[in-house]
Amino acid sequence: MRLLVLKQCVWIDDGSPITVGFLGLGIMGSPMALNLIKTGCDVTVWNRTKSKCDPLISMGAKYKPSPEEVTAACDVTFAMLADPESAMEVACGKHGAVSGMGPGKGYVDVSTVDGGTSKLISGHIKASGASFLEAPVSGSKKPAEDGQLIFLTAGDKSLYETVTPFLDIMGKSRFYLGEVGNGAAMKLIVNMIMGSMMATFSEGLLLSEKVGLDPNVLVEVVSKGAISAPMYAMKGPSMVKSLYPTAFPLKHQQKDMRLALGLAESVSQPTPISAAANELYKVAKSHGLSDSDFSAVIEALKGKVQS
Amino acid sequence: MRLLVLKQCVWIDDGSPITVGFLGLGIMGSPMALNLIKTGCDVTVWNRTKSKCDPLISMGAKYKPSPEEVTAACDVTFAMLADPESAMEVACGKHGAVSGMGPGKGYVDVSTVDGGTSKLISGHIKASGASFLEAPVSGSKKPAEDGQLIFLTAGDKSLYETVTPFLDIMGKSRFYLGEVGNGAAMKLIVNMIMGSMMATFSEGLLLSEKVGLDPNVLVEVVSKGAISAPMYAMKGPSMVKSLYPTAFPLKHQQKDMRLALGLAESVSQPTPISAAANELYKVAKSHGLSDSDFSAVIEALKGKVQS
Amino acid sequence: MRLLVLKQCVWIDDGSPITVGFLGLGIMGSPMALNLIKTGCDVTVWNRTKSKCDPLISMGAKYKPSPEEVTAACDVTFAMLADPESAMEVACGKHGAVSGMGPGKGYVDVSTVDGGTSKLISGHIKASGASFLEAPVSGSKKPAEDGQLIFLTAGDKSLYETVTPFLDIMGKSRFYLGEVGNGAAMKLIVNMIMGSMMATFSEGLLLSEKVGLDPNVLVEVVSKGAISAPMYAMKGPSMVKSLYPTAFPLKHQQKDMRLALGLAESVSQPTPISAAANELYKVAKSHGLSDSDFSAVIEALKGKVQS
Amino acid sequence: MRLLVLKQCVWIDDGSPITVGFLGLGIMGSPMALNLIKTGCDVTVWNRTKSKCDPLISMGAKYKPSPEEVTAACDVTFAMLADPESAMEVACGKHGAVSGMGPGKGYVDVSTVDGGTSKLISGHIKASGASFLEAPVSGSKKPAEDGQLIFLTAGDKSLYETVTPFLDIMGKSRFYLGEVGNGAAMKLIVNMIMGSMMATFSEGLLLSEKVGLDPNVLVEVVSKGAISAPMYAMKGPSMVKSLYPTAFPLKHQQKDMRLALGLAESVSQPTPISAAANELYKVAKSHGLSDSDFSAVIEALKGKVQS
Missing domain, CATH: 3.40.50.720 (NAD(P)-binding Rossmann-like Domain)
Known part of the structure; x- marks a missing residue:
């Protein structure tokens, strides 16, 4: 071929x-x-x-x-x-x-x-x-x-x-x-969407587990419908196991969110979802997960371990 | 067949x-x-x-x-x-x-x-x-x-x-x-993820336009990669034209977000992204878009028309 | 008198x-x-x-x-x-x-x-x-x-x-x-504002500490100016010491936030700040702080203890 | 004297x-x-x-x-x-x-x-x-x-x-x-809290009005209790009348929020409330309110005028 x-x-x-x-x-x-x-x-x-x-x-x-x-x-x-x-x-x-x-x-x-x-x-x-x-x-x-x-x-x-x-x-x-600069801007916007999507997927996985549904089934249900994205199928199963083998480091995703928010600021475009997602990546960083895969953002939504 | x-x-x-x-x-x-x-x-x-x-x-x-x-x-x-x-x-x-x-x-x-x-x-x-x-x-x-x-x-x-x-x-x-109730819960969670995904996609479309990139190209770029979801390809082109032919009414999407947030409350699961997205659906409702397609949530992120 | x-x-x-x-x-x-x-x-x-x-x-x-x-x-x-x-x-x-x-x-x-x-x-x-x-x-x-x-x-x-x-x-x-119901509504709105104020104050206290400023000094600076509120002077010093003697239980504050958000939903009023604050109270609840004072919401913004 | x-x-x-x-x-x-x-x-x-x-x-x-x-x-x-x-x-x-x-x-x-x-x-x-x-x-x-x-x-x-x-x-x-820099940092943090407080107060004013309560009464109720801040008493009455005579320009408040968020990023401190508030100031800017008083952020929470 x-x-x-x-x-x-x-x-x-x-x-x-x-x-x-x-x-x-x-x-x-x-x-x-x-x-x-x-x-x-x-x-x-x-x-x-x-x-x-x-x-x-x-x-x-x-x-x-x-x-x-x-x-x-x-x-x-x-x-x-x-x-x-x-x-x-x-x-x-x-x-x-x-x-x-x-x-x-x-x-x-x-x-x-x-x-x-x-x-x-x-x-x-x-x-x-x-x-x-x-x-x-x-x-x-x-x-x-x-x-x-x-x-x-x-x-x-x-x-x-x-x-x-x-x-x-x-x-x-x-x-x-x-013109030069547009390639970089497009890439930031794509990564901004990706970051928010991963954060919302994390919410769904944890919520399903908390209400007694198997999060693996959620991964499968999602994979069948209109919101199916390759990333979910790829990362979901390991996220369920709390494993985050690094393909795209969380600190790089957070940096891209930050730069995209800056880009949005520069043109006065409101981006409340990305702003909320960025905060979760910051929480994950403060948990020491900078070098894990960006899917580790799910950890930011978990309660502290009981003492 | x-x-x-x-x-x-x-x-x-x-x-x-x-x-x-x-x-x-x-x-x-x-x-x-x-x-x-x-x-x-x-x-x-x-x-x-x-x-x-x-x-x-x-x-x-x-x-x-x-x-x-x-x-x-x-x-x-x-x-x-x-x-x-x-x-x-x-x-x-x-x-x-x-x-x-x-x-x-x-x-x-x-x-x-x-x-x-x-x-x-x-x-x-x-x-x-x-x-x-x-x-x-x-x-x-x-x-x-x-x-x-x-x-x-x-x-x-x-x-x-x-x-x-x-x-x-x-x-x-x-x-x-x-057990009975789990089907309803799973559907709410899927729709919650869908609602947040649509809101973040809206941010990306508007940001690309504001920085001088063609949002139709963003739709195409997204369609090629790991975050590609059928929904984006289906709704993106009409969203760029500010058209929202109703397939799933915005008021129903907002209701599902609200119910999902209630479900999350009941088990103390934080869902900041969905909470932020829900607010955008509420803004869209206050703009009179309840019966438009839920992709009209993008309107909530646009500045008011200059007088 | x-x-x-x-x-x-x-x-x-x-x-x-x-x-x-x-x-x-x-x-x-x-x-x-x-x-x-x-x-x-x-x-x-x-x-x-x-x-x-x-x-x-x-x-x-x-x-x-x-x-x-x-x-x-x-x-x-x-x-x-x-x-x-x-x-x-x-x-x-x-x-x-x-x-x-x-x-x-x-x-x-x-x-x-x-x-x-x-x-x-x-x-x-x-x-x-x-x-x-x-x-x-x-x-x-x-x-x-x-x-x-x-x-x-x-x-x-x-x-x-x-x-x-x-x-x-x-x-x-x-x-x-x-008419009957208005007293309850007014109280919910006041408590909604209070809940968000406490969350934002928490952000300020932790940020000041992280950048090397004494949070007790922030409490004092705040007490001198236009944003001075009795609540900050009352709760700030114990929050700095991570002490939350219960005057108003956190779970009640979270319940009031939830009810206020419901009230806002019922009239399509966007309240993104309160929605974000509510998520923090939920995080605090998931950390086992339901019966602490509502000022314990600050714990929701702290990184997990290093292992 | x-x-x-x-x-x-x-x-x-x-x-x-x-x-x-x-x-x-x-x-x-x-x-x-x-x-x-x-x-x-x-x-x-x-x-x-x-x-x-x-x-x-x-x-x-x-x-x-x-x-x-x-x-x-x-x-x-x-x-x-x-x-x-x-x-x-x-x-x-x-x-x-x-x-x-x-x-x-x-x-x-x-x-x-x-x-x-x-x-x-x-x-x-x-x-x-x-x-x-x-x-x-x-x-x-x-x-x-x-x-x-x-x-x-x-x-x-x-x-x-x-x-x-x-x-x-x-x-x-x-x-x-x-050391030099600490004065600037303290001022940013105070202004960050102020910006979020104004946004949440705006939510309360609009919500009270939407549910049929006189927002002027909310201003008065707030002025009596634990969340009373001079800023609320000073700005509230004109906000109710949609008047924003400039004391502190909205664009400066937004700039301070942005710098404070940057400060928080630099030390990995999550600040979801301020991030959400910043988005509202951005919305207000996109409505052409940069030179109005920062209390004009309330406009960001109002629905578009009916056509």
């Missing part, structure tokens, strides 16, 4: 394939780059810790020892860093990506950063004459491996069109949202 | 088919009874306004002029009434269903009533020696027509087993939840 | 003083009746447990062995019972107050009951030809002893005028609010 | 009086400086718009044309600026206060600024060898005129002791809260 995708590979006018750089090979970056390599793309990788590059090199990837050398060698470079600080450093630091950029090249930042950071990086990249696209992803490790990510892109439209085949190899959906 | 279902039809030991009564032929009752008739079941109908029985009679249904005569004539009788008062009246009023019940017969109330009403009706039915099952449905007009309802049943287990084939003709899922 | 009040004593046309009955001599009733006796009023008392009458008898009160005999012997009878059930029983039960009532007499219920119970008692009293006044009090033990209660009255205006001198002996303020 | 205060005037060891500078003569600064002058203090004033200095000069104040010249000439200088930006500019800008400071001098910033700004100004002042005290005030125009302000001070303890007599002339209470 991957053969079909192979057809999407991209050649520029002179008949040579578009060369692709990939910076950052963590939990998300490695499987994303691997999917590009498997499809036959010409990929050059870099990672702060070189050893993480080895598996990809053995699969056919080229290697360069700095972001600058990767962008100098490639037509288009993707960057997947862990946080805004790393994204800034890799793009604009010493021997950073910007130093190798120039007219005709493109930089696609698929890291999740705030709108401000994204605009800063965009400014530096474009000052070199290159194009910029922010493209934060919705989806975690498994969708990354399966090429099922969702890209929320914004920035240079022509670059978006150029990299479309690559986005389609790594993901199942992509959205172009206009 | 309905042929497969036909095989599930039910005969009692002496070789004769189980006779089925159906009381109440409104928006939900008519298509439910019709699905039974189409599958070849022996169905006797009654409705307060007789004319609503005619289409079913023309499809092969028998008719009796009172609930009492229906239950006297049938092994098992289903009742689908609009509200607790009608459910009580049809079951326990003059010439009501109870008068025709007795040992060996069964009464299945698929109306949505509160736990208290359900227990009252159950008490009267069982005093006659018959069996009782509460079985409120999750799903509205379209699922009723398509035989895709979800039954949340509680009461006599043996009656549940007897009517299983009929439930499977009218619905796609069924749950047996124990 | 009580001499001034003495002047307000009341005589009817024939020159004889109005005789006063008092039913219920608990924490509130005893000091209230005592204040009437000290002022020279002609008081006849009754209490379910007779021994509680003895101190008042030694101060000059008369005694009758049933509510019926008290109301038969007195022009006006006050009733101060613990809850709606007791209020009903004493008024309308066997040998209850109603049996001794009749034209020309008055019954003043100073218990805190819901509007429904108040209307029921009113109906029975008025059917006897007598007058009725509901007059729940705002204030607890200390104000009762000091004659500093606030009466929120509703019902027969002429009876209100007749008993004004007695209300002024027992209290410092009185309000006439129209 | 002011004569008593006169006695508090301050002389340094050599027998000469402490000279006082005052920067910023707006709504608050003018009456504050005037009170110092009336008490016989040696006051030198400066204001961006010189004309505002004239009334004070006519009362005996000296004048200097820049903050630098004021601080160079005085032992202790007070600054009352409108916002953080002005406070920074006047202290650290060209010809700003810092340029005239040095060992033995003191700078008291009575403006309301955030903790961060306060720490910045403190850093610059102390680098000159001078002492610094942050001293935001609680109270508005009237208390400023009446010498009834409350000072929430933090910073150099010895400077606090030196200026005590001046604080006592301008205010009725003063608190020393430790």
Whole structure:
């Protein structure tokens, strides 16, 4: 089935394939780059810790020892860093990506950063004459491996069109949202809804248990109807067992709620549900659950253990 | 494909088919009874306004002029009434269903009533020696027509087993939840989660619009990921247009939130998200939106029109 | 100073003083009746447990062995019972107050009951030809002893005028609010505001402590400015020490919040702050604090103890 | 009575009086400086718009044309600026206060600024060898005129002791809260409580009206009991008439709620009541009420006008 995708590979006018750089090979970056390599793309990788590059090199990837050398060698470079600080450093630091950029090249930042950071990086990249696209992803490790990510892109439209085949190899959906900052905003709003949904689901699970209904049955009933969401089916069974193996850390969910509330404040949009949900994530944090999965927010609604 | 279902039809030991009564032929009752008739079941109908029985009679249904005569004539009788008062009246009023019940017969109330009403009706039915099952449905007009309802049943287990084939003709899922009252409780909890989800989705739609993102794109992004719920895809596009064609009236959603909050109070379960959502439904009611679809709750989050 | 009040004593046309009955001599009733006796009023008392009458008898009160005999012997009878059930029983039960009532007499219920119970008692009293006044009090033990209660009255205006001198002996303020039920409603609203104020004060105390400020200083700062309320000065110092000696039980505050929210629902008035506060009282209840003072709601905002 | 205060005037060891500078003569600064002058203090004033200095000069104040010249000439200088930006500019800008400071001098910033700004100004002042005290005030125009302000001070303890007599002339209470930033934090917490109290009071007023009770009577009932706060008596009557003459602008109250919520976030303290109240202030802002008094938050709880 991957053969079909192979057809999407991209050649520029002179008949040579578009060369692709990939910076950052963590939990998300490695499987994303691997999917590009498997499809036959010409990929050059870099990672702060070189050893993480080895598996990809053995699969056919080229290697360069700095972001600058990767962008100098490639037509288009993707960057997947862990946080805004790393994204800034890799793009604009010493021997950073910007130093190798120039007219005709493109930089696609698929890291999740705030709108401000994204605009800063965009400014530096474009000052070199290159194009910029922010493209934060919705989806975690498994969708990354399966090429099922969702890209929320914004920035240079022509670059978006150029990299479309690559986005389609790594993901199942992509959205172009206009000016830089819009991708970050869309992602915050989606995560805000997600946070409130998890909090209300928690209320339902605990209420069902308290009135003598099996919460596992609630999970099943919910899965059959109009409010069925994959997240409920995925997280519900372990929540019932008070287990919260971390896929998306609670402290990150709370941070996104906070940033979304700030966004809402900035445009005077009332969001009472999200505000109430945010308080629950804060309670969960004060219970020491920052590094648990965000589904641990259910603990905030439980009474203290009897003495 | 309905042929497969036909095989599930039910005969009692002496070789004769189980006779089925159906009381109440409104928006939900008519298509439910019709699905039974189409599958070849022996169905006797009654409705307060007789004319609503005619289409079913023309499809092969028998008719009796009172609930009492229906239950006297049938092994098992289903009742689908609009509200607790009608459910009580049809079951326990003059010439009501109870008068025709007795040992060996069964009464299945698929109306949505509160736990208290359900227990009252159950008490009267069982005093006659018959069996009782509460079985409120999750799903509205379209699922009723398509035989895709979800039954949340509680009461006599043996009656549940007897009517299983009929439930499977009218619905796609069924749950047996124990003692009478549990079906009503489960439905309230599901609707509580639904109400909060709709409120948080409304926040997201308005926030996206305020920050300059197309809310239709948010609907689409949501539809691709872990928080995708059929309800969002179904209601989102019309909410963006400020249209709320009534499928589930807002006043009923608010009533269910209120009852669910009462249930939570009774067991001291905190439900801050649902409490905040309930306030939004109250705001929407005070805006004159009681009879609009419950998705009109989004209006509660909009600023007043400038004067 | 009580001499001034003495002047307000009341005589009817024939020159004889109005005789006063008092039913219920608990924490509130005893000091209230005592204040009437000290002022020279002609008081006849009754209490379910007779021994509680003895101190008042030694101060000059008369005694009758049933509510019926008290109301038969007195022009006006006050009733101060613990809850709606007791209020009903004493008024309308066997040998209850109603049996001794009749034209020309008055019954003043100073218990805190819901509007429904108040209307029921009113109906029975008025059917006897007598007058009725509901007059729940705002204030607890200390104000009762000091004659500093606030009466929120509703019902027969002429009876209100007749008993004004007695209300002024027992209290410092009185309000006439129209038809029966309005006194109960006013009291619920006042208690709703009080409940939210206590919850927000709790947030401030804990936040000040968390950021390294002395919460006792916050109590003092608050006491100097526009938001100074006697309740904060009274409860703050013990809240800082996590002590909650019961003056008004938390479960009663939560019940009043719930009833007030119900009242708001009935008129579609949004009350998001009270709804959020109610959830905190529920959390406190689930922590086993029902019988603590309502200021223990602050515990609902504390993180769980680290394990 | 002011004569008593006169006695508090301050002389340094050599027998000469402490000279006082005052920067910023707006709504608050003018009456504050005037009170110092009336008490016989040696006051030198400066204001961006010189004309505002004239009334004070006519009362005996000296004048200097820049903050630098004021601080160079005085032992202790007070600054009352409108916002953080002005406070920074006047202290650290060209010809700003810092340029005239040095060992033995003191700078008291009575403006309301955030903790961060306060720490910045403190850093610059102390680098000159001078002492610094942050001293935001609680109270508005009237208390400023009446010498009834409350000072929430933090910073150099010895400077606090030196200026005590001046604080006592301008205010009725003063608190020393430790390190710089604590004064700002205390003020935010007080305003957070105030914002929630106003929101809950609004709920009560509207609910009383909806159930047929006179909201003016609620104002009066509240004024008699344990929850009586001067703010309720002051604002209630005009709120009932839907009038909101601006004493404290709603947008400033909302900003303080937002900053207080941020403070709470930073220490993981749940504050669900304040979060819910903040949403109401946001609704009021979206109704165009930013510049009305903060009591206009009540409008956020009213249904839309019927069409």
